Amino acid sequence: MDNSQTRVLLTGPTGFIGGRLLHALDEQGFKVRCLVRLSEKLTIKRPLKQEPEVMYADLLQPETLPQAMEGMEAAYYLVHSMGGRSIKETVAFAERDRRAATNFLTAAEDAGLKRIIYLGGLGETGDKLSKHLASRQEVARILQSGRVQTTTLRAAVIIGAGGASFELIRYLVERLPVMMCPRWIDTRSQPIAVQNVISYLVGCLQEPATAGLNLDIGGPDIVSYLDLMLIYKRVRGLHRFIFKVPLLTPRLSAYWINLITPVPAGIVFPLVEGLKNEVICRENHIRDLIPIELISMEEAICTALTETEKGPGRLPSRQACFISAKGTGGS
Template identity: 40%
Template sequence: MAATRILITGATGYIGGRLTPRLVDAGHDVRVVVRNPEKLRDVPWRDSVEIVRGDLADGASLAGVFDDIDIVYYLVHAMGGSGSFADVDRVSAQNVAASAGAAGVRRIVYLGGLHPPTGDLSTHLTSRLEVGRILLDGPVAAVVFQAGVVIGSGSASFEMVRHLTDRLPVMTTPKWVHNRIQPIAIRDVLHYLESAVDVDSAINRAFDIGGPDVMEYGEMMNVYADVAGLRQRRIVVLPVLTPRLAGHWVGLVTPIPRALAMPLIESLHNDAVMHEHDIDEVVARPARGLTSYRDAVRLALRAIEDGNVETEWSGVEATGDASSDSIPSDPDWAGGTVFVDSRSGPCAADTQTLWAVVESIGGANGWYSPAWRIRGLLDRAVGGVGMRRGRPDPIRLEAGGIVDFWHVEDIDRGHGLRLRADARLPGAAWLELRVSGSRDGTSRLHLRSAFFPRGLGGRVYWWLIRPFHVLVFRRMLAGLVAAAERRASA
């Protein structure tokens, strides 16, 4: 693929933040325009792009921004509870179309929303449709992709499904829960957006895009529940539940702000399915095929869980695809709920001695707290592995190895160890042990447990065992430190 000069608007947003590094990795010259460059301070690709300041709603601020650009990605949407956002979207689209035309840009790519060909649309879908028409009627050829619910860690639509399903065994919903939805995985959205670089410059039209599954919104929730290991949710339809009331309810029981929940709920008043498949004649489907809804949920959940134990956003080892993972520009609530217990203590032994004790933990060497054996017995009682697996080597651990009902997820020998629980739990659990040194030759041990709850049962479980954790980890910390100090003085 030849290098292309690309301008991205919306690089601080959910889609733009994922698309930008993909285009950079493909060898393109990328410029991003943002109102506040500080928002990109911590993204890992900052030094690989040209960052310019500009406000799409202020035409004067765009002078020179579109110069020497081949393709513009329009990936911004105003969001809000009043009609004023539509005015901002309209003016921004007009400014982009005019500036791109004046600069000789050859293509604009826009991501809008799936909508029925006739009938009343929500205010937000109407605005998306208007933006697409402005770009298509402008002086530069445009490709408008129209997508429905995007499934990926941190996408607003997915997070609403996830939090509602996780927290509510019984859900009261408006009648739109029976409307038809055609969700699409975030990595497939990115495939279409990236492929637009090579679309014939004579094409100027909108294309529907979607995944392989068409289902009701309520079915989406229960498929999510199945993938997440939850019981099927009971859905009670209340015809009198208005979008405003539903928005307040979503804002109350999920971390998603009401101002963001409202347009999502309003958009669900219409079916969101593809009405044509002409995109297949212009852009080839991904080599792996389009991602099913079930697989998209699985990828997103794995990405979220891994992100909560400090894994890198660019490495989802289960899939080899970074596009489903959480990234710094995602909303703060993208990772969901994680419960953490952290503690540390000084050790008179040096770091090498303390690490030797840490790496030998488990199996016949024990866990330095008798409560762990009780926990192992409880796990076996409910069909888990308990403590019977032990450890293959009494001294050395390797990544991927086992230690009782844990497996070694990561090891930085001499410094840190991360274990992931294989026990029967209503969620996912990790235990981290880290060693640090002091100038006087002594050391310090850090313990951190993290629990990612699954459903309401997971949250109840955490609060029930919280007092138990305090006792277990306090004794464990003291026992490991004492063992290292005895070894050092022997």
């Protein structure tokens, strides 16, 4: 397939998903324009076939968007507004995300974009949904409300080095020999390996039948958060004791997770609030549209750990992992 004539706008290229997607799009020959707020933050991990165009824009500054959208056919929306070191900063993200999505859609319509591909979150609709998951769904509704055909992929925890949810799990299991966890530990989820997410994101651009659809994406395993931590400790060969303390509220657990892990409070609090919500695929249409081999949780964790070991090394290197996985250096 000749993709060299398709010009694609990539938002979030400085992030966990966007940084990886840039390489995958480049490998497939797409012409990529990266939308960045700070070009210094854009680190390109491996050499690319084609140098991407890099353009400054901020989704919260609508006047910066028309230039970034000009000449583009499709755009990836890989942006969220959670973050910041202070707990106070956990409050306003939904309002920022609403404005960012609205600005983005208006500019995309004005520029005549044909497609938007958005990676959002799984979770049922309703009042019990956490603010974070509700906000991800609101962004999907905003992007789908316009003239541009928008595909929404809905994912639970994405397993990969540098992903906020995966890093939370990693730091907790690595740092705490004894862990007391609240009720959310039994909530079921369907995590997915970042490599599978990237294949689906690229696949959506290549498969016109995905245009305008909401598609759930998940890995082959449905697990509780306790199972996920147990798989992690097994893969790492660690001895850990995990106790359930039902009286511990999600908010209290967010405070101690904030103390133990370096993940910013502005991300920890919304994510931990969301752990009460089951996040499981309700339909698997994507598997017919984009058939790929799904990676098991053990293999995904092993690959993520191998990547972490090769990276800046945020934890002292002990051993990579005990499960031997295809293409990963298990020891």
